[in-house]
Amino acid sequence: MSLIFSRQCEYALQAVLYLALKPHNEMTSIKELTRRLDIPYHFLAKILQDLTRKGLLSSLKGPTGGFALGMPAKDITLFHIVEAIDGVDFMHSCVMGFPECTGKNPCAVHEKWAGLRDGIYTMLVSKNIAEMAKNMRKPEYQSA
Protein backbone atom coordinates (compact mmCIF):
# COMPACT_ATOMS: atom_id res chain seq x y z
CA MET A 1 0.00 0.00 0.00
CA SER A 2 1.25 3.43 -0.88
CA LEU A 3 0.61 5.99 1.83
CA ILE A 4 -1.20 9.27 1.29
CA PHE A 5 -0.06 9.60 -2.33
CA SER A 6 -0.81 7.23 -5.18
CA ARG A 7 2.00 5.41 -6.90
CA GLN A 8 1.60 7.71 -9.88
CA CYS A 9 2.01 10.70 -7.65
CA GLU A 10 5.09 9.27 -5.96
CA TYR A 11 6.68 8.71 -9.37
CA ALA A 12 5.74 12.24 -10.42
CA LEU A 13 7.41 13.71 -7.33
CA GLN A 14 10.55 11.69 -7.93
CA ALA A 15 10.74 12.60 -11.61
CA VAL A 16 10.07 16.30 -11.25
CA LEU A 17 12.68 16.60 -8.51
CA TYR A 18 15.13 14.90 -10.83
CA LEU A 19 14.37 17.41 -13.56
CA ALA A 20 14.80 20.24 -11.06
CA LEU A 21 18.47 19.33 -10.74
CA LYS A 22 19.06 19.75 -14.47
CA PRO A 23 20.32 22.95 -16.05
CA HIS A 24 17.57 25.17 -17.34
CA ASN A 25 16.20 24.12 -20.75
CA GLU A 26 18.14 20.88 -20.88
CA MET A 27 15.85 18.10 -22.02
CA THR A 28 15.83 14.79 -20.19
CA SER A 29 14.46 11.65 -21.83
CA ILE A 30 12.08 9.17 -20.28
CA LYS A 31 14.80 6.62 -20.80
CA GLU A 32 17.22 8.44 -18.54
CA LEU A 33 14.55 9.00 -15.92
CA THR A 34 13.41 5.39 -15.80
CA ARG A 35 16.98 4.17 -15.73
CA ARG A 36 17.92 6.40 -12.83
CA LEU A 37 14.71 6.20 -10.86
CA ASP A 38 13.63 2.63 -11.64
CA ILE A 39 10.13 3.50 -12.74
CA PRO A 40 8.25 1.48 -15.41
CA TYR A 41 8.91 3.18 -18.74
CA HIS A 42 5.47 3.48 -20.24
CA PHE A 43 3.86 4.27 -16.95
CA LEU A 44 6.20 7.17 -16.39
CA ALA A 45 5.61 8.30 -19.97
CA LYS A 46 1.93 8.65 -19.20
CA ILE A 47 2.57 10.59 -16.04
CA LEU A 48 4.97 12.99 -17.71
CA GLN A 49 2.51 13.58 -20.55
CA ASP A 50 -0.10 14.37 -17.95
CA LEU A 51 2.15 16.84 -16.16
CA THR A 52 3.01 18.41 -19.50
CA ARG A 53 -0.65 18.93 -20.40
CA LYS A 54 -1.06 20.61 -17.04
CA GLY A 55 1.84 22.97 -17.69
CA LEU A 56 4.21 21.76 -15.00
CA LEU A 57 6.53 20.30 -17.61
CA SER A 58 7.45 21.10 -21.18
CA SER A 59 8.33 18.46 -23.75
CA LEU A 60 10.06 18.14 -27.07
CA LYS A 61 9.94 15.28 -29.55
CA GLY A 62 12.71 13.82 -31.62
CA PRO A 63 16.38 13.14 -30.86
CA THR A 64 17.65 15.54 -28.18
CA GLY A 65 14.01 15.69 -27.12
CA GLY A 66 12.65 14.92 -23.68
CA PHE A 67 11.12 16.74 -20.75
CA ALA A 68 12.02 19.79 -18.71
CA LEU A 69 10.31 21.95 -16.13
CA GLY A 70 7.51 24.01 -17.60
CA MET A 71 8.21 26.98 -15.34
CA PRO A 72 11.00 28.21 -13.09
CA ALA A 73 11.88 25.70 -10.37
CA LYS A 74 11.48 28.38 -7.72
CA ASP A 75 7.79 28.68 -8.63
CA ILE A 76 7.01 24.97 -8.18
CA THR A 77 6.39 23.16 -4.92
CA LEU A 78 5.69 19.52 -4.21
CA PHE A 79 2.15 20.57 -3.51
CA HIS A 80 1.67 21.64 -7.13
CA ILE A 81 2.65 18.17 -8.25
CA VAL A 82 0.37 16.43 -5.79
CA GLU A 83 -2.43 18.76 -6.79
CA ALA A 84 -1.95 17.89 -10.46
CA ILE A 85 -1.88 14.12 -10.02
CA ASP A 86 -3.89 13.11 -6.95
CA GLY A 87 -5.84 16.25 -6.21
CA VAL A 88 -6.16 17.80 -2.80
CA ASP A 89 -9.05 15.86 -1.26
CA PHE A 90 -6.67 14.61 1.40
CA MET A 91 -6.54 18.14 2.78
CA HIS A 92 -10.14 17.97 3.94
CA SER A 93 -10.82 14.28 4.38
CA CYS A 94 -11.36 12.36 7.59
CA VAL A 95 -8.51 10.02 8.38
CA MET A 96 -11.00 7.50 9.77
CA GLY A 97 -13.01 7.58 6.55
CA PHE A 98 -16.10 9.42 7.75
CA PRO A 99 -17.93 11.32 5.02
CA GLU A 100 -17.46 14.71 6.68
CA CYS A 101 -14.37 16.19 8.26
CA THR A 102 -15.16 19.38 10.12
CA GLY A 103 -14.76 20.76 13.60
CA LYS A 104 -18.55 20.66 13.81
CA ASN A 105 -18.85 16.88 14.08
CA PRO A 106 -15.29 15.77 14.66
CA CYS A 107 -14.26 12.15 14.86
CA ALA A 108 -12.15 10.94 17.77
CA VAL A 109 -8.85 12.00 16.22
CA HIS A 110 -9.95 15.05 14.27
CA GLU A 111 -8.02 17.60 16.29
CA LYS A 112 -4.80 15.66 16.12
CA TRP A 113 -5.24 14.85 12.49
CA ALA A 114 -6.05 18.42 11.51
CA GLY A 115 -2.73 19.43 13.01
CA LEU A 116 -0.81 16.69 11.27
CA ARG A 117 -2.50 17.50 8.00
CA ASP A 118 -1.36 21.09 8.30
CA GLY A 119 2.10 19.70 8.91
CA ILE A 120 1.88 17.68 5.71
CA TYR A 121 0.75 20.76 3.83
CA THR A 122 3.64 22.75 5.23
CA MET A 123 6.01 19.96 4.28
CA LEU A 124 4.78 20.22 0.69
CA VAL A 125 4.84 24.00 0.30
CA SER A 126 7.64 25.22 2.56
CA LYS A 127 10.36 24.91 -0.09
CA ASN A 128 10.40 25.09 -3.87
CA ILE A 129 11.55 22.07 -5.83
CA ALA A 130 15.00 23.54 -6.48
CA GLU A 131 15.73 23.59 -2.75
CA MET A 132 14.00 20.26 -2.28
CA ALA A 133 16.05 18.58 -4.98
CA LYS A 134 19.27 19.80 -3.39
CA ASN A 135 18.25 18.13 -0.16
CA MET A 136 17.88 14.71 -1.77
CA ARG A 137 20.47 12.38 -0.35
CA LYS A 138 19.44 9.52 -2.58
CA PRO A 139 22.07 7.99 -4.86
CA GLU A 140 19.60 8.21 -7.73
CA TYR A 141 20.09 11.97 -7.69
CA GLN A 142 23.84 12.24 -7.44
CA SER A 143 25.43 13.95 -10.44
CA ALA A 144 22.15 14.03 -12.25
Added chain:
Amino acid sequence: MSLIFSRQCEYALQAVLYLALKPHNEMTSIKELTRRLDIPYHFLAKILQDLTRKGLLSSLKGPTGGFALGMPAKDITLFHIVEAIDGVDFMHSCVMGFPECTGKNPCAVHEKWAGLRDGIYTMLVSKNIAEMAKNMRKPEYQSA
Protein backbone atom coordinates in the same frame (compact mmCIF):
# COMPACT_ATOMS: atom_id res chain seq x y z
CA MET B 1 -8.61 7.72 -2.73
CA SER B 2 -8.47 6.80 0.91
CA LEU B 3 -5.57 8.36 2.76
CA ILE B 4 -3.01 6.43 4.77
CA PHE B 5 -5.47 3.68 5.70
CA SER B 6 -7.29 1.38 3.31
CA ARG B 7 -11.03 1.50 3.10
CA GLN B 8 -11.19 -1.80 4.96
CA CYS B 9 -9.14 -0.32 7.73
CA GLU B 10 -11.29 2.79 7.95
CA TYR B 11 -14.38 0.61 8.26
CA ALA B 12 -12.67 -1.48 10.93
CA LEU B 13 -11.82 1.61 12.96
CA GLN B 14 -15.37 2.89 12.72
CA ALA B 15 -16.91 -0.44 13.65
CA VAL B 16 -14.65 -1.24 16.58
CA LEU B 17 -15.19 2.21 18.06
CA TYR B 18 -18.91 1.61 17.76
CA LEU B 19 -18.58 -1.66 19.65
CA ALA B 20 -16.49 0.09 22.28
CA LEU B 21 -19.53 2.14 23.24
CA LYS B 22 -21.61 -0.95 23.93
CA PRO B 23 -21.98 -2.52 27.38
CA HIS B 24 -19.56 -5.31 28.01
CA ASN B 25 -20.61 -8.64 26.48
CA GLU B 26 -23.53 -7.23 24.59
CA MET B 27 -23.51 -8.59 21.07
CA THR B 28 -24.03 -6.28 18.11
CA SER B 29 -25.12 -7.62 14.75
CA ILE B 30 -23.59 -6.71 11.41
CA LYS B 31 -27.03 -5.45 10.49
CA GLU B 32 -26.99 -2.83 13.20
CA LEU B 33 -23.45 -1.78 12.39
CA THR B 34 -24.06 -1.37 8.68
CA ARG B 35 -27.28 0.49 9.31
CA ARG B 36 -25.65 2.94 11.68
CA LEU B 37 -22.32 3.32 9.93
CA ASP B 38 -23.40 2.95 6.31
CA ILE B 39 -20.86 0.29 5.42
CA PRO B 40 -21.58 -2.41 2.78
CA TYR B 41 -22.98 -5.42 4.63
CA HIS B 42 -20.93 -8.27 3.22
CA PHE B 43 -17.76 -6.26 3.14
CA LEU B 44 -18.07 -5.40 6.79
CA ALA B 45 -18.88 -9.04 7.55
CA LYS B 46 -15.53 -10.00 6.06
CA ILE B 47 -13.66 -7.40 8.03
CA LEU B 48 -15.27 -8.38 11.32
CA GLN B 49 -14.50 -12.05 10.70
CA ASP B 50 -10.92 -11.05 10.11
CA LEU B 51 -10.73 -9.06 13.32
CA THR B 52 -12.33 -11.96 15.16
CA ARG B 53 -9.74 -14.43 13.88
CA LYS B 54 -7.10 -12.05 15.13
CA GLY B 55 -8.63 -11.88 18.57
CA LEU B 56 -9.65 -8.24 18.61
CA LEU B 57 -13.33 -9.20 18.49
CA SER B 58 -15.40 -12.12 19.68
CA SER B 59 -18.43 -13.42 17.82
CA LEU B 60 -21.50 -15.52 18.41
CA LYS B 61 -23.79 -17.12 15.84
CA GLY B 62 -27.55 -17.44 15.91
CA PRO B 63 -30.26 -15.05 17.03
CA THR B 64 -28.95 -12.67 19.71
CA GLY B 65 -25.57 -13.32 18.08
CA GLY B 66 -23.20 -10.74 16.76
CA PHE B 67 -19.85 -9.22 17.60
CA ALA B 68 -18.26 -7.70 20.68
CA LEU B 69 -14.79 -6.65 21.72
CA GLY B 70 -12.48 -9.58 22.22
CA MET B 71 -10.65 -7.95 25.10
CA PRO B 72 -11.18 -5.04 27.49
CA ALA B 73 -11.62 -1.74 25.66
CA LYS B 74 -8.89 -0.18 27.76
CA ASP B 75 -6.39 -2.63 26.29
CA ILE B 76 -7.13 -1.75 22.65
CA THR B 77 -5.84 1.23 20.71
CA LEU B 78 -6.53 2.34 17.17
CA PHE B 79 -3.04 1.19 16.37
CA HIS B 80 -3.96 -2.41 17.16
CA ILE B 81 -6.73 -2.21 14.59
CA VAL B 82 -4.55 -0.66 11.92
CA GLU B 83 -1.90 -3.24 12.64
CA ALA B 84 -4.41 -6.06 12.19
CA ILE B 85 -5.86 -4.82 8.91
CA ASP B 86 -3.27 -2.80 7.00
CA GLY B 87 -0.10 -3.68 8.81
CA VAL B 88 2.47 -1.17 9.94
CA ASP B 89 4.56 -0.64 6.81
CA PHE B 90 3.49 2.99 6.79
CA MET B 91 5.58 3.49 9.92
CA HIS B 92 8.80 2.98 8.00
CA SER B 93 7.94 3.88 4.41
CA CYS B 94 9.08 6.87 2.41
CA VAL B 95 6.26 9.29 1.71
CA MET B 96 7.76 9.97 -1.72
CA GLY B 97 7.78 6.27 -2.55
CA PHE B 98 11.51 5.59 -2.47
CA PRO B 99 12.43 2.02 -1.62
CA GLU B 100 14.31 2.93 1.55
CA CYS B 101 13.36 5.31 4.31
CA THR B 102 16.23 5.91 6.68
CA GLY B 103 18.18 8.83 8.00
CA LYS B 104 21.13 7.41 6.08
CA ASN B 105 19.86 8.34 2.62
CA PRO B 106 16.96 10.64 3.37
CA CYS B 107 14.70 12.04 0.67
CA ALA B 108 13.98 15.75 0.59
CA VAL B 109 11.17 15.58 3.14
CA HIS B 110 12.37 12.73 5.31
CA GLU B 111 12.99 14.78 8.45
CA LYS B 112 9.61 16.45 8.30
CA TRP B 113 7.83 13.25 7.46
CA ALA B 114 9.53 11.27 10.20
CA GLY B 115 8.17 13.79 12.68
CA LEU B 116 4.69 13.70 11.24
CA ARG B 117 4.73 9.93 11.19
CA ASP B 118 5.56 9.91 14.88
CA GLY B 119 2.63 12.22 15.33
CA ILE B 120 0.37 9.76 13.54
CA TYR B 121 1.65 6.97 15.72
CA THR B 122 0.98 9.02 18.83
CA MET B 123 -2.48 9.80 17.56
CA LEU B 124 -3.17 6.08 17.26
CA VAL B 125 -1.78 4.94 20.60
CA SER B 126 -2.33 7.86 22.96
CA LYS B 127 -5.80 6.77 24.06
CA ASN B 128 -7.59 3.45 24.30
CA ILE B 129 -10.72 2.90 22.24
CA ALA B 130 -13.04 3.48 25.20
CA GLU B 131 -11.77 7.05 25.52
CA MET B 132 -11.63 7.43 21.76
CA ALA B 133 -15.22 6.33 21.33
CA LYS B 134 -16.39 8.83 23.92
CA ASN B 135 -14.76 11.60 21.92
CA MET B 136 -16.71 10.78 18.78
CA ARG B 137 -19.01 13.66 17.95
CA LYS B 138 -20.53 11.87 14.99
CA PRO B 139 -24.30 11.36 14.96
CA GLU B 140 -23.71 7.73 14.00
CA TYR B 141 -22.46 7.12 17.52
CA GLN B 142 -25.09 8.89 19.57
CA SER B 143 -27.03 6.57 21.87
CA ALA B 144 -25.34 3.58 20.36
Added chain:
DNA sequence: GAATATTCGGATATTTTAGTCTTAATATAA
Protein backbone atom coordinates in the same frame (compact mmCIF):
# COMPACT_ATOMS: atom_id res chain seq x y z
C1' DG C 1 -37.60 -30.94 16.55
C1' DA C 2 -38.63 -27.00 13.33
C1' DA C 3 -38.16 -22.34 12.14
C1' DT C 4 -35.32 -18.52 12.29
C1' DA C 5 -31.51 -15.37 12.80
C1' DT C 6 -27.18 -14.92 12.81
C1' DT C 7 -21.90 -15.69 11.68
C1' DC C 8 -18.46 -18.45 8.61
C1' DG C 9 -16.06 -19.50 4.46
C1' DG C 10 -15.19 -19.40 0.02
C1' DA C 11 -16.26 -18.21 -4.67
C1' DT C 12 -17.29 -14.63 -7.71
C1' DA C 13 -17.96 -10.00 -9.52
C1' DT C 14 -16.86 -5.11 -10.01
C1' DT C 15 -14.03 -1.11 -9.83
C1' DT C 16 -9.82 1.19 -9.49
C1' DT C 17 -5.03 1.46 -9.99
C1' DA C 18 -0.92 0.03 -12.12
C1' DG C 19 1.47 -1.25 -16.02
C1' DT C 20 2.11 -2.56 -21.19
C1' DC C 21 1.84 -2.32 -26.14
C1' DT C 22 1.30 -0.36 -30.59
C1' DT C 23 0.94 3.15 -33.87
C1' DA C 24 1.32 7.94 -35.06
C1' DA C 25 3.48 12.46 -34.89
C1' DT C 26 7.57 15.16 -34.79
C1' DA C 27 12.20 16.78 -34.51
C1' DT C 28 17.14 15.93 -35.53
C1' DA C 29 20.96 14.62 -38.13
C1' DA C 30 23.27 12.27 -41.70
Added chain:
DNA sequence: TTATATTAAGACTAAAATATCCGAATATTC
Protein backbone atom coordinates in the same frame (compact mmCIF):
# COMPACT_ATOMS: atom_id res chain seq x y z
C1' DT D 1 15.27 13.07 -48.14
C1' DT D 2 15.85 9.24 -45.34
C1' DA D 3 16.85 7.06 -41.04
C1' DT D 4 16.42 7.52 -36.28
C1' DA D 5 15.20 8.95 -31.70
C1' DT D 6 12.13 10.76 -29.22
C1' DT D 7 7.17 12.14 -27.22
C1' DA D 8 1.76 11.59 -27.94
C1' DA D 9 -2.28 9.09 -27.66
C1' DG D 10 -5.12 5.59 -26.90
C1' DA D 11 -6.20 0.74 -26.52
C1' DC D 12 -5.22 -3.03 -23.94
C1' DT D 13 -3.84 -6.14 -19.94
C1' DA D 14 -2.76 -7.25 -15.11
C1' DA D 15 -3.15 -6.78 -10.41
C1' DA D 16 -5.13 -5.13 -6.35
C1' DA D 17 -8.85 -3.32 -3.75
C1' DT D 18 -13.60 -3.23 -3.01
C1' DA D 19 -17.91 -5.38 -2.92
C1' DT D 20 -21.41 -9.20 -3.55
C1' DC D 21 -23.42 -13.78 -3.37
C1' DC D 22 -24.48 -18.27 -1.70
C1' DG D 23 -24.51 -22.32 0.95
C1' DA D 24 -23.03 -24.19 5.40
C1' DA D 25 -22.67 -24.02 10.38
C1' DT D 26 -24.58 -22.73 14.70
C1' DA D 27 -27.27 -20.80 18.33
C1' DT D 28 -31.91 -19.39 19.89
C1' DT D 29 -36.70 -19.60 20.30
C1' DC D 30 -40.98 -21.62 19.74
